[in-house]
Amino acid sequence: xxxxxxxxxxxxxxxxxxxxxxxxxxxxxxxxxxxxxxxxxxxxxxxxxxxxxxxxxxxxxxxxxxxxxxxxxxxxxxxxxxxxxxxxxxxxxxxxxxxxxxxxxxxxxxxxxxxxxxxxxxxxxxxxxxxxxxxxxxxxxxxxxxxxxxxxxxxxxxxxxxxxxxxxxxxxxxxxxxxxxxxxxxxxxxxxxxxxxxxxxxxxxxxxxxxxxxxxxxxxxxxxxxxxxxxxxxxxxxxxxxxxxxxxxxxxxxxxxxxxxxxxxxxxxxxxxxxxxxxxxxxxxxxxxxxxxxxxxxxxxxxxxxxxxxxxxxxxxxxxxxxxxxxxxxxxxxxxxxxxxxxxxxxxxxxxxxxxxxxxxxxxxxxxxxxxxxxxxxxxxxxxxxxxxxxxxxxxxxxxxxxxxxxxxxxxxxxxxxxxxxxxxxxxxxxxxxxxxxxxxxxxxxxxxxxxxxxxxxxxxxxxxxxxxxxxxxxxxxxxxxxxxxxxxxxxxxxxxxxxxxxxxxxxxxxxxxxxxxxxxxxxxxxxxxxxxxxxxxxxxxxxxxxxxxxxxxxxxxxxxxxxxxxxxxxxxxxxxxxxxxxxxxxxxxxxxxxxxxxxxxxxxxxxxxxxxxxxxxxxxxxxxxxxxxxxxxxxxxxxxxxx
Numbered sequence: 001x002x003x004x005x006x007x008x009x010x011x012x013x014x015x016x017x018x019x020x021x022x023x024x025x026x027x028x029x030x031x032x033x034x035x036x037x038x039x040x041x042x043x044x045x046x047x048x049x050x051x052x053x054x055x056x057x058x059x060x061x062x063x064x065x066x067x068x069x070x071x072x073x074x075x076x077x078x079x080x081x082x083x084x085x086x087x088x089x090x091x092x093x094x095x096x097x098x099x100x101x102x103x104x105x106x107x108x109x110x111x112x113x114x115x116x117x118x119x120x121x122x123x124x125x126x127x128x129x130x131x132x133x134x135x136x137x138x139x140x141x142x143x144x145x146x147x148x149x150x151x152x153x154x155x156x157x158x159x160x161x162x163x164x165x166x167x168x169x170x171x172x173x174x175x176x177x178x179x180x181x182x183x184x185x186x187x188x189x190x191x192x193x194x195x196x197x198x199x200x201x202x203x204x205x206x207x208x209x210x211x212x213x214x215x216x217x218x219x220x221x222x223x224x225x226x227x228x229x230x231x232x233x234x235x236x237x238x239x240x241x242x243x244x245x246x247x248x249x250x251x252x253x254x255x256x257x258x259x260x261x262x263x264x265x266x267x268x269x270x271x272x273x274x275x276x277x278x279x280x281x282x283x284x285x286x287x288x289x290x291x292x293x294x295x296x297x298x299x300x301x302x303x304x305x306x307x308x309x310x311x312x313x314x315x316x317x318x319x320x321x322x323x324x325x326x327x328x329x330x331x332x333x334x335x336x337x338x339x340x341x342x343x344x345x346x347x348x349x350x351x352x353x354x355x356x357x358x359x360x361x362x363x364x365x366x367x368x369x370x371x372x373x374x375x376x377x378x379x380x381x382x383x384x385x386x387x388x389x390x391x392x393x394x395x396x397x398x399x400x401x402x403x404x405x406x407x408x409x410x411x412x413x414x415x416x417x418x419x420x421x422x423x424x425x426x427x428x429x430x431x432x433x434x435x436x437x438x439x440x441x442x443x444x445x446x447x448x449x450x451x452x453x454x455x456x457x458x459x460x461x462x463x464x465x466x467x468x469x470x471x472x473x474x475x476x477x478x479x480x481x482x483x484x485x486x487x488x489x490x491x492x493x494x495x496x497x498x499x500x501x502x503x504x505x506x507x508x509x510x511x512x513x514x515x516x517x518x519x520x521x522x523x524x525x526x527x528x529x530x531x532x533x534x535x536x537x538x539x540x541x542x543x544x545x546x547x548x549x550x551x552x553x554x555x556x557x558x559x560x561x562x563x564x565x566x567x568x569x570x571x572x573x574x575x576x577x578x579x580x581x582x583x584x585x586x587x588x589x590x591x592x593x594x595x596x597x598x599x600x601x602x603x604x605x606x607x608x609x610x611x612x613x614x615x616x617x618x619x620x621x622x623x624x625x626x627x628x629x630x631x632x633x634x635x636x637x638x639x640x641x642x643x644x
Contacts (some may be wrong), residue, residue, distance in 0.1 A: 084154070125192060130172065131165075150280060434578070467494045471499075553588070580603040
């Protein structure tokens with residue numbers, strides 16, 4: 001997959017499009033060629049610089065049609081999640097910069113208002129587009145924008161099942177607005193979507209003729225003053241009831257008094273342009289339902305869209321993925337160690353159940369699903385429900401293991417407090433993608449879990465320094481009788497090829513000393529211990545003797561270690577792959593202050609700000625808690641201590 005002899009595909013039309021204005025100058029019959037060239041460009045680019053592939057391939061025609069019909073950026077496009085927005089970036093002046101997509105100092109992998117005026121709202125977590133777009137639509141109405149500013153929310157069939165999307169739909173139905181919601185229905189999220197709503201979507205049909213007649217009848221009745229905008233809701237309800245009676249189908253959207261158009265072929269760009277033009281200037285909230293194919297235009301992705309959601313590097317000609325098969329001698333990903341360990345524990349403990357929120361493969365809970373399908377629950381994009389559902393299971397004797405990415409668990413914070421911790425329930429939170437996650441950037445970094453969970457009464461919080469420690473913590477959590485138990489671990493591979501140890505229970509709230517020293521004390525939590533080990537070894541070569549303590553538990557914290565460190569009367573450095581505000585460094589400093597020790601704590605971790613995309617190594621360097629940064633802190637603090 002070397003790029004030395006690589007020839008980029010010809011894109012004669014795409015290469016002339018530097019903004020949507022250029023696109024809109026083309027005759028509509030040229031749009032299929034534009035779509036074909038976007039796909040060729042994406043296949044070529046993403047085979048070498050990985051990203052979210054299948055979603056963007058499936059949304060090409062939709063993207064082209066939206067920018068062709070609407071006057072962007074004056075008209076607003078609000079993307080949900082943003083996995084599908086690569087074509088949008090190509091059409092909005094970022095084609096040449098796309099080679100740096102998801103790289104340090106390059107483009108963000110998601111819509112980012114700081115990057116482009118065409119990116120109207122940050123998108124990285126699902127289900128927020130309808131609420132954000134509704135806010136923009138109402139703001140435009142309140143300000144009296146002229147000409148009329150159209151606002152379009154683009155949301156997928158998995159994202160629309162999220163609770164926030166339902167809240168937005170309900171508000172849209174009861175607030176004067178002209179919001180257009182485009183439902184991109186590809187029958188796929190990352191894994192197969194689940195739930196009754198998805199089943200309902202599979203059967204929604206409404207013809208264009210029906211919608212045209214209904215709209216024209218409404219306009220005539222309005223002109224004759226037989227109906228007004230104020231009575232429009234009543235007319236819609238009557239109309240929808242009549243249609244449901246005749247068709248023997250109930251349309252969930254029209255049940256909310258939101259006009260529904262569809263379903264239509266989302267890959268017929270010329271028809272999409274006509275439909276969008278027809279409904280663009282209608283009053284009131286509307287939903288356009290489009291059926292698309294995730295991975296459209298690339299056979300391997302169409303055949304296996306889940307694997308091609310973010311496939312890594314691949315050979316464009318053959319579809320062979322570089323990391324499809326594990327290489328001998330390469331450590332497993334932490335998520336796979338977790339998934340295999342969960343099966344191992346569940347085989348011996350019948351009370352264990354697994355829960356995830358639309359991330360069976362992403363969290364490796366799917367490993368248990370294959371082995372014990374009746375004891376694993378994928379609740380869809382509903383993190384809050386996942387947590388409360390786990391609380392209900394735990395209340396009646398089960399041992400739920402809830403696997404959710406750190407940045408997504410933020411959405412369930414109230415549920416953690418009110419529905420689990422308040423009841424002292426034994427729910428284990430398996431926090432995947434904790435810390436800096438790399439190329440997905442600010443929306444996905446797991447920066448806050450240590451800080452936001454530390455404030456929750458009765459919460460046990462731990463992170464092991466390697467795969468063996470992770471397994472021991474999982475083993476400990478299954479039998480610990482102390483309420484909720486949070487275990488965090490990073491994205492990607494670990495350190496140990498031989499990850500399968502004989503698990504044993506760990507003493508809660510006890511850390512471990514890894515190195516002796518007298519000139520400084522370094523306290524770490526989690527896999528960042530390896531960076532500290534390297535820094536301490538380098539410091540020793542400079543004559544600096546540093547002690548190293550792996551705290552393992554943030555809460556309850558090991559007070560015996562803290563007393564020993566306080567008695568050393570030397571500089572104290574804490575290192576964590578999380579925000580420096582309220583995490584390990586904060587806990588150590590608070591304990592010193594509360595117990596009368598005058599100690600300055602140098603806190604290394606993620607600073608108080610949003611961190612861009614890049615490789616994990618680049619971002620640890622940027623934040624100053626890689627081996628080099630820890631060494632710099634050791635040299636700096638010990639020299640100050642000597643000067644004193």
